Amino acid sequence: MNAPLETAIEEAARLRGCLNDLVVVMAIPELWMGSEPPQIISTSLHVLVGMLHLDFAYVRMIDRDGRSPREFVQVPGQPELTSQASEITEALNRSQGDDYLKWPPNARLTLGGAEFSTAQIRLGLLGEIGVVVVGSQRFDFPSRSERLVLDVAANQVAIGLQQAYLLHEQKRIAGELDKRVAQRTSELASANEELAREVVERRWAEDALRESERASRLIVNTIPGLVAILSPAGEVEVVNPQIVEYCGRSLEELKQWGTSDTVHREDLPRAMLALMQSMASGEPYEFEVRLRRFDGVYRWFQVRGRPLRDTDGRILHWYALHTDIDDLKRAEEQLGLNEAFLAEGQRLSHTGSFSWFVDTNDVSFSEELYRIFEFERDLPVSLGLIATRIHPDDLPLLAEKIERAKVAGGELQYEIRLRMADGSVKYVHTLGRDANHPDGRREYLGAIQDITARRLSDEALTKAGSELAQMAKVMSLGVLTASIAHEVNQPLSGIITNASTCLRMLGAEPPNLDGARETARRTIRDGNRASDMISRLRALFSKKGVVAELLDLNEATREVLALSSSQLQRNRVMLRLELANDLPPITGDRIQLQQVVLNLVCNASDAMADVEDRQRLLIVRTERDERDHVRLTVLDVGIGLQPHVAEKLFQAFFTTKSTGMGIGLSLSRSIIESHHGRLWAGSNDGPGATFAFSIPRDQEHAADTTSIEGDS
Numbered sequence: 001m002n003a004p005l006e007t008a009i010e011e012a013a014r015l016r017g018c019l020n021d022l023v024v025v026m027a028i029p030e031l032w033m034g035s036e037p038p039q040i041i042s043t044s045l046h047v048l049v050g051m052l053h054l055d056f057a058y059v060r061m062i063d064r065d066g067r068s069p070r071e072f073v074q075v076p077g078q079p080e081l082t083s084q085a086s087e088i089t090e091a092l093n094r095s096q097g098d099d100y101l102k103w104p105p106n107a108r109l110t111l112g113g114a115e116f117s118t119a120q121i122r123l124g125l126l127g128e129i130g131v132v133v134v135g136s137q138r139f140d141f142p143s144r145s146e147r148l149v150l151d152v153a154a155n156q157v158a159i160g161l162q163q164a165y166l167l168h169e170q171k172r173i174a175g176e177l178d179k180r181v182a183q184r185t186s187e188l189a190s191a192n193e194e195l196a197r198e199v200v201e202r203r204w205a206e207d208a209l210r211e212s213e214r215a216s217r218l219i220v221n222t223i224p225g226l227v228a229i230l231s232p233a234g235e236v237e238v239v240n241p242q243i244v245e246y247c248g249r250s251l252e253e254l255k256q257w258g259t260s261d262t263v264h265r266e267d268l269p270r271a272m273l274a275l276m277q278s279m280a281s282g283e284p285y286e287f288e289v290r291l292r293r294f295d296g297v298y299r300w301f302q303v304r305g306r307p308l309r310d311t312d313g314r315i316l317h318w319y320a321l322h323t324d325i326d327d328l329k330r331a332e333e334q335l336g337l338n339e340a341f342l343a344e345g346q347r348l349s350h351t352g353s354f355s356w357f358v359d360t361n362d363v364s365f366s367e368e369l370y371r372i373f374e375f376e377r378d379l380p381v382s383l384g385l386i387a388t389r390i391h392p393d394d395l396p397l398l399a400e401k402i403e404r405a406k407v408a409g410g411e412l413q414y415e416i417r418l419r420m421a422d423g424s425v426k427y428v429h430t431l432g433r434d435a436n437h438p439d440g441r442r443e444y445l446g447a448i449q450d451i452t453a454r455r456l457s458d459e460a461l462t463k464a465g466s467e468l469a470q471m472a473k474v475m476s477l478g479v480l481t482a483s484i485a486h487e488v489n490q491p492l493s494g495i496i497t498n499a500s501t502c503l504r505m506l507g508a509e510p511p512n513l514d515g516a517r518e519t520a521r522r523t524i525r526d527g528n529r530a531s532d533m534i535s536r537l538r539a540l541f542s543k544k545g546v547v548a549e550l551l552d553l554n555e556a557t558r559e560v561l562a563l564s565s566s567q568l569q570r571n572r573v574m575l576r577l578e579l580a581n582d583l584p585p586i587t588g589d590r591i592q593l594q595q596v597v598l599n600l601v602c603n604a605s606d607a608m609a610d611v612e613d614r615q616r617l618l619i620v621r622t623e624r625d626e627r628d629h630v631r632l633t634v635l636d637v638g639i640g641l642q643p644h645v646a647e648k649l650f651q652a653f654f655t656t657k658s659t660g661m662g663i664g665l666s667l668s669r670s671i672i673e674s675h676h677g678r679l680w681a682g683s684n685d686g687p688g689a690t691f692a693f694s695i696p697r698d699q700e701h702a703a704d705t706t707s708i709e710g711d712s
Contacts, residue, residue, distance in 0.1 A: 009328060036168075037061065038072070040160045045074035048153055052146055054134050055116060058088045060100060061123070061130040064165065069130065087111065092133065100131040106142070109135060117141040121154040129158055173198050226322035228254075230305070232315045234279045243322070248294025264290035264298050271303070282307060282315060288329075291322065299326035350450040358406055358434070358442040372428065372450045374420055391417035391425065401430075405444060409434045412446060427455040492530060498523040551590050553630055554579045554622055560597045561620065564605075571605050571616065578621040584697045586630050588675050593695075596668040596679070600634040600691045603664065607638030607689065614687070629677070629694045637688040641681060649681055668693075 045057040059072040071085035091111050096103045103120045110116075116135035119142045123129035132154050136142075142150060177198055184190070226246060229238040236255045247254060247262060257263055263271055267289040278285035285305045290298035305320040352369025356362070363381045370377050373389050383402070390398050394416045405412055412432040417425055432446025502519040505512040561568075561575065568575055601620070608616040617637050625631035641649070650669045665679075672679040677695030684690055 037161050037164050038070070040157065040164055041072045042074070044153060044157045044160075045072060048134060048150070049074050049076055052134070052136070052142075052149065054136050056084070056088070056111075056135050058085065058092075058133040058135075059123075059130060060089070060133075061161075062128065088133070101127050103131065111135070119147065119150055121150050123154055123158045123161065129161055132157070170202060173201060226301070226324075228320045228322070230318035230320060232279070232318070234275050234318065237317070246293060247291070262292050264292070266290075275305075278305060279318075288325070299324060300329040301325060350453075351447050352449075353445070353447050354432075356432070356444040356446075357437070358444065360441070369448055372426070372448065373418065389418045389420070391419045393417070405432075405434065409442070412444065415451070426450060426452045428452075495523050495527055495530075548587055548589055550585050550587055551593075552583070552585055553593070553632060554583055556590055556594050557597055557620060557622065557632065560594045560601065564598065564601050567602070568605055568618065571609060573605050573608060573616045573618050576617065576619045578619060580621075580623045583622050583624065583630060586695060586697050588695065589671075592671045593675070596671050596693065597632065597634075599664045599668050603691070604634050604636035604638065604689075607636050609638075611638060611687075625694045628697055630697045631692055631694040633690060633692040635684065635688060635690045637684075637686070640687060641683045641689045650679070 041059050041061065045059065048054060049057050053076075055075065057074045061070045061072070063070060071089060073085045073088060075084070088111065091109055092100075092103070095109060096107060100120070101122070105120060107118050107120070108115060109118045114137065116137055117139060118133055118135045121132045121134075123132060132150070134142075134150065177195060180187075180194065226243045227240045228236055228243060231237050236251070236257065239251055239254055243254065244250065249262070253260065254262065258268070258272060271287055271289045274285050274287045284307070286303065288300060288302050291301050292298050302323045302325045303320060304323070305318050307315045308317045308319060309315055350368070350372065352372050353366040354369055355364045361383050363383065363386070365373070365375070365381045367377070370379075373386070375381065375385070375389075379385070387395065387398065397414065397416060401412055401414055410433075412430060415427060415429050417427055419425055427450075429449045429451050430446060431448075432444045434442055434444050437443040498519045502516045502523065505516040505519060557579065558577075561577070565575075597620075601618070604618050608618070614637060619633075619635040621633045621635070623631050623633075650665050669679045672693045672695060675695045677693055679691070679693040681689060681691045
């Protein structure tokens with residue numbers, strides 16, 4: 001939750017508490033009916049001490065009969081202590097003077113060796129009744145809301161004391177009246193006149209009481225909230241204008257709230273149950289409901305009810321305060337939703353967030369980060385605790401990053417290893433950035449992602465790719481072994497035969513020199529043929545970088561087919577060449593392009609291995625293609641291609657062969673694309689399939705051979 005929202009929530013809570021305190025304070029006069037001034041003061045001090053958590057409350061009341069002022073003291077958890085009253089009086093007179101009318105509203109007071117913040121409130125309009133002094137050891141006492149509660153409480157106490165004086169005076173006058181009636185029967189006329197005067201005074205007292213009630217009602221009506229007064233049975237008796245204005249309904253309509261739509265129908269059963277339980281137990285109630293506004297819109301309200309009791313403990317009224325919390329409710333719901341989204345997103349992405357205060361090293365982890373580090377959820381996090389999870393070899397890196405952040409600030413980004421309690425290793429990526437916290441401290445906010453799976457998969461993929469490339473080369477070499485042996489064996493056999501013939505011709509009488517020379521030339525030709533063949537094979541299977549050259553695709557194709565002839569013969573494949581005579585030269589890597597042709601020819605031969613009902617025909621064709629390209633096509637009459645297979649043929653590791661590895665066509669496509677060409681496949685109209693590639697013929701679109709490697 002961000003700071004503005006927290007402040008708003010605290011302010012709302014403080015305002016609700018203040019309003020509740022005001023309601024309680026305004027309800028206190030009902031407890032004073034018929035009470036004497038000491039009891040009024042004692043009750044008021046007890047309520048203020050408990051409500052505002054005071055350390056003491058003191059009253060100096062001026063006696064109307066001219067006697068010495070009376071003093072009262074109340075401290076938490078103890079009855080009235082008259083012994084402390086004199087100590088407070090002496091402390092006040094010593095620090096602020098004897099005239100309480102000149103005391104400041106707020107002051108610091110030393111009492112018993114302790115320092116207190118005090119607030120002084122006069123009783124009566126001009127302080128003619130006395131003064132109230134309350135104290136707390138909190139330095140910021142009193143707050144504005146506490147001052148408001150104290151002012152209202154002092155006003156209520158003054159009204160209560162005035163009422164008590166009036167009642168006392170009424171009792172005194174009534175007693176004197178009875179005495180005069182008994183003693184001065186003969187003076188009936190004057191007694192009647194005196195009685196009339198007493199009646200007027202009594203009416204004046206009643207008017208004063210009614211004025212007090214009116215003042216209390218005025219306070220309720222001016223409270224910035226929706227207030228209702230209920231009977232002991234829970235029936236609505238009075239509502240302030242704010243409720244009428246909000247609901248747009250009269251008092252009589254609001255009395256029927258239990259059967260109307262004033263309360264949302266989904267919230268009504270819960271509200272009724274809470275109210276009935278409170279009426280039965282006499283305990284305060286509190287619940288949240290949606291109330292219908294005058295325009296039909298429902299808003300959330302917090303409803304809090306408190307009973308007003310008489311001196312005998314009987315409930316006279318219930319005061320209910322309705323506080324609009326709709327904005328707060330929606331903010332809390334949105335905050336909860338955002339937090340849930342964030343937690344789920346962190347869980348799915350294996351990313352946790354952290355906060356680190358640089359000056360104090362205070363660290364906080366999100367829930368996902370606790371899971372990544374495998375810490376107990378309630379365990380306080382510190383840099384020392386984090387270090388216990390860092391791989392020993394990476395501790396210097398962590399120390400370097402922390403020191404750099406403290407000195408230079410800026411962005412943090414690095415990868416580090418964690419060693420868990422079971423000895424396993426995790427890889428994490430950390431990203432953080434410093435910022436100024438609202439309180440002025442330097443704070444790093446960041447995220448840590450568990451990248452163990454990605455690192456392990458990258459390593460495994462790299463290793464597998466290397467192994468597969470080598471295996472593919474070895475497999476290709478194994479397939480060609482027989483052909484190589486056959487092709488190399490032919491020139492070697494010719495060399496031996498020619499050498500033997502040459503010896504016989506030279507040993508004849510006379511020696512046949514012309515024949516020997518011709519035989520020697522044939523021997524040299526066969527030796528060069530074998531040497532060229534071995535050189536091409538060595539380049540094909542070596543890791544040496546390649547060099548682009550201008551080449552004849554027909555010639556390169558014939559060389560590949562010469563190497564493959566033995567395999568084709570063993571598989572009983574009939575080869576038909578349809579090489580274009582006017583084929584233009586191309587620029588490319590001879591060995592790589594020959595590897596693609598070899599792969600297509602071998603695949604076509606394997607596709608016809610199980611064909612028995614027709615001749616195993618393999619057609620290799622070259623021709624001009626559109627856009628100044630040259631095309632090579634390999635057609636077979638094998639098993640053909642299924643539609644769903646054709647889409648996956650060029651994917652790495654996909655194969656239809658039981659012994660295949662699925663990388664030949666993928667590598668072939670990479671080679672052709674590096675030559676700015678394309679490789680594709682399709683089914684024939686009859687049996688079999690067709691594979692073809694097309695590459696540009698001119699030098700301008702030649703392959704970028706600097707990026708081509710020979711170990712495909």
